Amino acid sequence: MPDPGYDIPARIGDPEAAIATPALILDLDQLEANIDRMRADARRLGVDLRAHAKMHKSADIARLQMTRGGAAGVCCQKLSEAEALIRAGITDILLTNELVGAARFARLVRLAQSARIAACADHPVQVAQASQAVIEARAAGAPDDLELELLVEMDCGGGRCGTPDTAATLALAQTIADSPGLRFGGLHSYYGSAQHVADPAERDRLLALSIARTAEARDAILAAGLPCPRITGAGTGSYETEGASGVYTEIQPGSYAVMDADYNRIRRADGSPPGGFGQALFVLATVISTPVPGRAVCDAGLKALAVDSGPPVAHGVPGVSVRAVSDEHCTLDDPEGRLQLGDMIRLIPGHCDPTCNLHDWYAGLRGGRVEALWPVTARGKVF
Amino acid sequence: MPDPGYDIPARIGDPEAAIATPALILDLDQLEANIDRMRADARRLGVDLRAHAKMHKSADIARLQMTRGGAAGVCCQKLSEAEALIRAGITDILLTNELVGAARFARLVRLAQSARIAACADHPVQVAQASQAVIEARAAGAPDDLELELLVEMDCGGGRCGTPDTAATLALAQTIADSPGLRFGGLHSYYGSAQHVADPAERDRLLALSIARTAEARDAILAAGLPCPRITGAGTGSYETEGASGVYTEIQPGSYAVMDADYNRIRRADGSPPGGFGQALFVLATVISTPVPGRAVCDAGLKALAVDSGPPVAHGVPGVSVRAVSDEHCTLDDPEGRLQLGDMIRLIPGHCDPTCNLHDWYAGLRGGRVEALWPVTARGKVF
Numbered sequence: 001m002p003d004p005g006y007d008i009p010a011r012i013g014d015p016e017a018a019i020a021t022p023a024l025i026l027d028l029d030q031l032e033a034n035i036d037r038m039r040a041d042a043r044r045l046g047v048d049l050r051a052h053a054k055m056h057k058s059a060d061i062a063r064l065q066m067t068r069g070g071a072a073g074v075c076c077q078k079l080s081e082a083e084a085l086i087r088a089g090i091t092d093i094l095l096t097n098e099l100v101g102a103a104r105f106a107r108l109v110r111l112a113q114s115a116r117i118a119a120c121a122d123h124p125v126q127v128a129q130a131s132q133a134v135i136e137a138r139a140a141g142a143p144d145d146l147e148l149e150l151l152v153e154m155d156c157g158g159g160r161c162g163t164p165d166t167a168a169t170l171a172l173a174q175t176i177a178d179s180p181g182l183r184f185g186g187l188h189s190y191y192g193s194a195q196h197v198a199d200p201a202e203r204d205r206l207l208a209l210s211i212a213r214t215a216e217a218r219d220a221i222l223a224a225g226l227p228c229p230r231i232t233g234a235g236t237g238s239y240e241t242e243g244a245s246g247v248y249t250e251i252q253p254g255s256y257a258v259m260d261a262d263y264n265r266i267r268r269a270d271g272s273p274p275g276g277f278g279q280a281l282f283v284l285a286t287v288i289s290t291p292v293p294g295r296a297v298c299d300a301g302l303k304a305l306a307v308d309s310g311p312p313v314a315h316g317v318p319g320v321s322v323r324a325v326s327d328e329h330c331t332l333d334d335p336e337g338r339l340q341l342g343d344m345i346r347l348i349p350g351h352c353d354p355t356c357n358l359h360d361w362y363a364g365l366r367g368g369r370v371e372a373l374w375p376v377t378a379r380g381k382v383f
Numbered sequence: 384m385p386d387p388g389y390d391i392p393a394r395i396g397d398p399e400a401a402i403a404t405p406a407l408i409l410d411l412d413q414l415e416a417n418i419d420r421m422r423a424d425a426r427r428l429g430v431d432l433r434a435h436a437k438m439h440k441s442a443d444i445a446r447l448q449m450t451r452g453g454a455a456g457v458c459c460q461k462l463s464e465a466e467a468l469i470r471a472g473i474t475d476i477l478l479t480n481e482l483v484g485a486a487r488f489a490r491l492v493r494l495a496q497s498a499r500i501a502a503c504a505d506h507p508v509q510v511a512q513a514s515q516a517v518i519e520a521r522a523a524g525a526p527d528d529l530e531l532e533l534l535v536e537m538d539c540g541g542g543r544c545g546t547p548d549t550a551a552t553l554a555l556a557q558t559i560a561d562s563p564g565l566r567f568g569g570l571h572s573y574y575g576s577a578q579h580v581a582d583p584a585e586r587d588r589l590l591a592l593s594i595a596r597t598a599e600a601r602d603a604i605l606a607a608g609l610p611c612p613r614i615t616g617a618g619t620g621s622y623e624t625e626g627a628s629g630v631y632t633e634i635q636p637g638s639y640a641v642m643d644a645d646y647n648r649i650r651r652a653d654g655s656p657p658g659g660f661g662q663a664l665f666v667l668a669t670v671i672s673t674p675v676p677g678r679a680v681c682d683a684g685l686k687a688l689a690v691d692s693g694p695p696v697a698h699g700v701p702g703v704s705v706r707a708v709s710d711e712h713c714t715l716d717d718p719e720g721r722l723q724l725g726d727m728i729r730l731i732p733g734h735c736d737p738t739c740n741l742h743d744w745y746a747g748l749r750g751g752r753v754e755a756l757w758p759v760t761a762r763g764k765v766f
Contacts, residue, residue, distance in 0.1 A: 007463070009766060020463075020486070020766040054710065077711045078682075080390070080403075097711065098671045098680075100725045103403070122672055125724050160707070160714050161672040161680050192709065288481045289505055289544040297481075297544050299461075302737045304765045307691050308708075324543070325691070326575065327437065327736050328460045328480065328765075331543050341508050342483045353710050354685045358740070360763050379763075380743050382687045382711075383392060383403040 052254030059088030134181025186230030195237025428626035435637030442471030488516035517564025569613030578620025689737035
């Protein structure tokens with residue numbers, strides 16, 4: 001946990017101007033509007049919503065998504081992330097990632113005794129290790145009916161993890177179903193990179209291929225006499241397509257809750273933004289140097305803002321743009337001279353997930369005042 | 384502080400293979416060799432060494448640099464970073480950055496009562512705020528002779544912060560010297576971006592210009608009858624040049640202690656690496672998926688490795704290269720099939736500073752075992 005008194009950027013009730021910068025801030029009205037909108041969309045599409053908590057890593061936001069937002073649970077990417085969220089009361093989790101090694105499966109089995117948790121596999125070695133971990137836990141005193149739910153992660157186009165074809169997917173599903181202590185939970189079929197393809201026609205083409213592959217794998221599993229209870233995937237940039245496909249039973253969007261500059265650039269074929277979500281997350285920064293006319297330098301750099309998906313975008317200050325991001329600074333072009341030394345500026349991060357992971361706290365704002373201070377529960381939980 | 388038992392990736396005495404990944408690891412022999420080498424270089428060049436702690440953010444490494452490594456103290460970039468290091472016993476700090484606002488100067492004045500700390504200014508408003516903070520602290524009971532040391536940051540070529548020309552530098556130095564409660568400490572003249580220029584001739588040209596500008600400013604200050612006790616700047620990619628210039632009294636390298644893939648690519652005009660430092664920092668990762676021949680996916684992504692200066696480089700596995708880095712994964716090309724599921728791999732981060740800031744712990748290795756577990760003392764201290 002962060003040091004109280006040193007690391008907390010604000011106090012409840014503070015005006016925005018009193019927040020120590022750089023700080024991660026949330027527009028609570030917009031956050032709630034985004035969460036409401038996704039709840040309605042998932043209901044309309046007839047799919048379960050399992051919000052991806054790797055984005056915000058916050059138990060408070062996860063809870064909001066599961067109560068107000070109608071999510072059945074959350075997704076995590078890392079075991080330590082799931083451990084942190086479970087300790088904070090979030091107890092329905094899908095680990096959308098592979099694990100390997102006895103130590104990790106022992107941790108997973110421990111979690112399965114205090115939460116509903118499932119994980120993914122794409123190789124028989126992982127399945128054997130998972131089964132062995134359950135057998136050992138039972139032998140060590142865990143309930144005799146303790147089971148682990150494993151889904152097969154299939155590669156539906158991304159070329160990263162996942163079984164490469166339907167034959168491998170079916171074979172692994174069968175292996176899981178046949179392994180003591182394991183339950184086959186279905187398919188994890190997620191195509192992250194397709195969501196960031198700028199051309200809507202190309203994006204739709206990739207998603208159609210991905211959905212066809214997923215349907216083919218499902219049909220092969222059902223034809224083999226196995227159940228396929230869950231088909232899960234899709235993110236903020238694609239959930240409308242997978243959700244409407246009739247193939248997916250569950251969607252996993254994360255960024256929709258807060259959005260970022262990269263997702264804000266994505267458009268549907270008709271030019272409208274998918275989902276219509278608004279920007280709720282900003283990095284609040286202070287102008288610490290105005291050395292020459294037209295240039296302002298603020299106190300948020302690479303350690304406060306992830307730049308893997310492009311630089312941040314200056315918000316609410318017409319004419320101001322980000323020229324460069326270095327370790328501790330953003331250098332801003334300000335041709336009209338709008339920024340003065342000491343001014344505060346809101347920056348929209350290029351990529352929300354790794355940006356949130358840099359901070360210890362969210363300051364939630366409503367009506368210009370800090371209403372909530374939420375720890376980034378799983379900040380830095382990478383293993 | 385991180386949660387004990389959950390967030391610590393290893394125990395003292397563990398073999399490397401027992402470390403929970405992804406984890407930040409240090410080759411302690413190489414770290415010490417780098418620190419020894421820089422001590423010798425600074426002595427040979429006849430300049431003070433003030434190692435930049437923004438890179439590692441570790442009180443333990445700072446202490447090693449100040450004792451074994453001969454550093455007079457360290458540099459920090461952020462007030463909260465300095466606060467964390469001072470609380471951990473590092474009490475000679477130069478803040479190589481501008482501050483603005485009464486709240487920040489009040490914090491600086493508080494630190495000046497328990498450490499030797501100086502900061503930079505590039506605008507008369509900052510100087511007035513600093514002076515006011517000292518006056519208010521004295522009125523509130525601080526010693527009557529309490530002073531703040533301020534250096535003028537001059538723009539020697541980088542085009543970020545800093546006074547834009549010698550006239551502005553001299554005027555600000557005079558303003559500091561004339562302000563109650565302040566002491567003019569000299570010039571901060573740092574040209575970070577020049578160090579990363581690949582062409583040695585162009586890099587030398589930029590550094591020569593920068594040194595000439597710095598000398599001109601110093602001469603103007605001395606001619607005006609002011610002392611200019613310290614001229615500080617230079618980093619790992621340029622300290623040999625500034626150190627030998629006769630202009631700089633102090634060098635501020637940071638990356639030399641551990642190095643990164645970006646600095647490893649820098650060459651002198653004769654093709655040799657500046658300083659001859661070796662790679663001491665790695666992100667240790669585990670192969671969690673080998674879905675098809677020729678591809679391996681490991682468990683370190685954007686949240687464990689900064690990619691602003693390029694992707695990480697796979698170390699010690701011939702033929703293996705990084706194809707893509709996503710939030711939680713590196714996808715590796717492995718045409719010769721050297722990596723198996725569960726194998727561990729060392730990755731050299733593209734940029735050490737923001738990579739270290741992602742982690743809570745360093746695991747220091749010697750002879751294949753964990754000898755030291757050092758917290759990243761100022762991890763996330765951005766404000």
